[in-house]
Amino acid sequence: MIVVTGATGQLGRLVVRHLLELVPADQLAVVVRDRARATHPAEHGITVRTADHDIPESLIDAFQPGDRVLLVSGNQLGRRLAQHDAVIQAAKTADVALLAYTSILGGPATRFVIADDHQATEHAIEQSGLPFTFLRNGWYTENYTTQLPHVLARGTVIGTADGHSRLATATRDDYAAAAAAVLAGTGHENMTYELSGDRSWSLHEYAAELSRHAGENITYQQVSAVDYQRMLSAAGLPDAMLPVFVDTEDAIARGELATVTGDLSRLIDRPTTPLPAAIKTQLATAGQ
Numbered sequence: 495m496i497v498v499t500g501a502t503g504q505l506g507r508l509v510v511r512h513l514l515e516l517v518p519a520d521q522l523a524v525v526v527r528d529r530a531r532a533t534h535p536a537e538h539g540i541t542v543r544t545a546d547h548d549i550p551e552s553l554i555d556a557f558q559p560g561d562r563v564l565l566v567s568g569n570q571l572g573r574r575l576a577q578h579d580a581v582i583q584a585a586k587t588a589d590v591a592l593l594a595y596t597s598i599l600g601g602p603a604t605r606f607v608i609a610d611d612h613q614a615t616e617h618a619i620e621q622s623g624l625p626f627t628f629l630r631n632g633w634y635t636e637n638y639t640t641q642l643p644h645v646l647a648r649g650t651v652i653g654t655a656d657g658h659s660r661l662a663t664a665t666r667d668d669y670a671a672a673a674a675a676v677l678a679g680t681g682h683e684n685m686t687y688e689l690s691g692d693r694s695w696s697l698h699e700y701a702a703e704l705s706r707h708a709g710e711n712i713t714y715q716q717v718s719a720v721d722y723q724r725m726l727s728a729a730g731l732p733d734a735m736l737p738v739f740v741d742t743e744d745a746i747a748r749g750e751l752a753t754v755t756g757d758l759s760r761l762i763d764r765p766t767t768p769l770p771a772a773i774k775t776q777l778a779t780a781g782q
């Protein structure tokens with residue numbers, strides 16, 4: 495069986511949709527903590543297993559020998575490393591055939607705070623001795639495009655990085671297609687893929703692209719870390735996360751999310767979704 499964890503999340507849902515195009519539903523299983531939220535997989539005949547990564551005992555029946563498993567990285571800083579360890583241990587006990595993991599672009603070379611858990615998880619997977627695939631995902635294009643309503647209302651894209659800083663983002667759907675290709679394909683054992691968009695763009699270029707689509711003058715505004723945290727706080731982000739966002743901006747300024755390798759387009763066998771197309775989709779979704 496191909497087994498997808500985090501299958502009720504935004505990325506996991508898309509992985510399942512891509513897998514349904516590649517393999518019969520009776521070869522697929524999802525591991526979710528809330529069965530009621532897994533209606534889409536259940537309706538398609540996909541096996542639904544339940545487990546909470548915070549409760550290692552609940553993972554006992556999550557995997558079976560020979561499964562090809564995708565561990566989608568957790569979304570709770572401070573807790574996700576223990577959650578990942580629990581999944582890795584369960585996968586090891588079950589003797590799965592492949593453990594694929596959604597890591598971070600650059601792996602050990604990245605220096606920002608949220609990369610720490612990814613680096614430690616990669617290490618734990620290597621230590622487990624299981625065949626693995628590291629899907630080192632770059633930044634989601636949606637990290638920017640879902641902010642569009644606020645950006646358009648304000649007329650500015652805001653961050654602490656210099657406007658010439660570059661990112662090579664890709665859409666969640668592109669990363670999901672790559673994960674599905676690895677899970678359903680062959681020859682990915684003990685491979686590491688550095689996944690990112692085919693073309694990088696600067697924050698100034700992003701603002702210019704937005705201006706073209708929205709028909710308004712949108713600019714990029716570099717602000718101080720203090721002002722940035724104040725704005726994020728006013729937008730409702732929790733205090734504990736504010737330094738993490740500033741740290742990520744520093745990583746962007748250092749170019750750590752700008753690496754272009756072509757691994758993603760090679761895995762999905764097509765070009766990655768260009769930034770203008772992602773903006774167009776998001777504007778259409780937002781009813782602009």
Ligand SMILES: NC(=O)c1ccc[n+]([C@@H]2O[C@H](COP(=O)([O-])OP(=O)(O)OC[C@H]3O[C@@H](n4cnc5c(N)ncnc54)[C@H](OP(=O)(O)O)[C@@H]3O)[C@@H](O)[C@H]2O)c1
Pocket residue numbers: 499500501502503504505506526527528531545546547548566567568569570577596631632633634637
């Ligand atoms: N590269 C990037 O730009 C970027 C940006 C954001 C996040 N990420 C990483 O990529 C991951 C996937 O992104 P996403 O957008 O799909 O995130 P998401 O929508 O928040 O999905 C996270 C998934 O993890 C599951 N999960 C969380 N805690 C769990 C637990 N204790 N036991 C079992 N399942 C648990 C969630 O289950 P429920 O549905 O039950 O909540 C959900 O299915 C994130 O978790 C994060 O590590 C990357």
